[in-house]
Amino acid sequence: MSEFKQTFNSSLGKKLIMALTGLFLCTFLIVHLGGNLLLFKHDQGYSFNAYANFLTHFPPIEVIAYILYLAIILHAIYALVLTVKNRRARPIEYAVRTKSPASWSSKNMGLLGSILLLFIVIHMGDFWLTYKYKHILGFKEYRTNQVTGERTVVDFNPPNQEFERSFTTDGDIEIMRVKDLHSRIQWSFSHLWYVAFYVIAMGALSFHLLHGFQSAFQTFGWMHRKYKPIIYFIGTWLFAVIIPLGFALMPVVYYFQSLSK
Template identity: 75%
Template sequence: MSEFKQTFNSSLGKKLIMALTGLFLCTFLIVHLAGNLQLFQNDEGYAFNVYANFLTHFPPIEVIAYLLYASILVHALYALILTLKNQKARPVKYATVNKSPTSWSSKNMGLLGSILFLFIVIHMGDFWRKYKYTDTVGFKEYRTNVITGQRTVTDFVPPADAKFEHSFTTENDVEIVRVKDLHKTVSDSFSQIWYVVLYVIAMGALSFHLLHGFQSAFRSLGWVHRKYTPVVEFIGTWFFAVIIPLLFALMPVYYCYLMHK
């Protein structure tokens, strides 16, 4: 077996893979949040639907998306391997319990990761699969006067004899955008109390997962420095473990409130 294979088959190698895939997923969270914040715009789904269309039809983004799916699977697989290995090496639980939040999250990363993986499967099945591979998502047509900024929104039914995905055209001073209406799918899902509860629970799990995972990734890579480690801990705690999960959780709560007020 080569030195390269020995390295990545060792516990250290597995932790390195966990760290690299984890940091890549952290980067994705920032981009995903930036796009999903379009849901807060009061524009009848225009910005969000255009964003969703861009993600699914721009080739470089599609390549990155498949890297993302691979990273999720690899991260989950290696997490399972390391968890089982640690349990086998330490079958007897600690006699004392450290009740600090960081200690709790570090000792329950398997549980937190399982919740997140289950949520990702449900979430992708409800949105990504429907959007990409079914005809259950309808279309919207947005007509925007580029001079006045006035916009009209109507449902759009593609021709029955043609495979239609999207179109962006201009007639005189009117920009015409026809795209799949993922915004309606989101609104329908977030109107269901059980889905909102599941989403908020998953974001709570994400918060604790990142509270330990972000800082742990830097330690696994050996990027520990007396000057910079406090900065990493601050970013990991307040940005990744607080702000990002909180903003994600606000989306279903906000839509659920609008649907039931």
């Protein structure tokens, strides 16, 4: 037990924890982007509101959510500890600098991580906290004809403050009454400062993942020359390009939609 504790208290142990939590967060980003792409469906928020409701009321997902919060906290804490330790180990800059092959993203992981941490706090406060604990969201009632596929949507006034959601059927009509997180997103993404900050944060995410994804595999010793090109390809195109771009498009599209209304 003491050897186990010593291992994870060492620099290598801290890097292993960062790599493990980092890869877990990478997996989460794929799933999160997939769910958020429902925002692009022109169905008056039906799919996204149903998705948000599922995430907050399905027990296994809630358990994973708390693991996610723990992973974010551990990743941030260990990143801070390692950064401080590295600076203390070399308090004075070298008199002669050698050309380093290190990329810009690897040299600025602390800055990139700080931007992302601030973004996560604001983002969760605006959406997750509002959805879970603030009684400021409205409700929508969706009536879908299961035969024709026609759908109507109206505002819904819940019978009491404890009301969360309901799913019923009336003949061929499916009736869904849920919190309207979609309208909150429309409101948030109608503010230029929020959209700008969101896009900047996704730029930081791109550079953070460009170095972080590959670094995690190096920490675990999984950078065999046979698989190295694949890891670099996935790290670059999936995590540093496609995922940040997919997230950044959402506020931009919604902002321009708000201007046209």
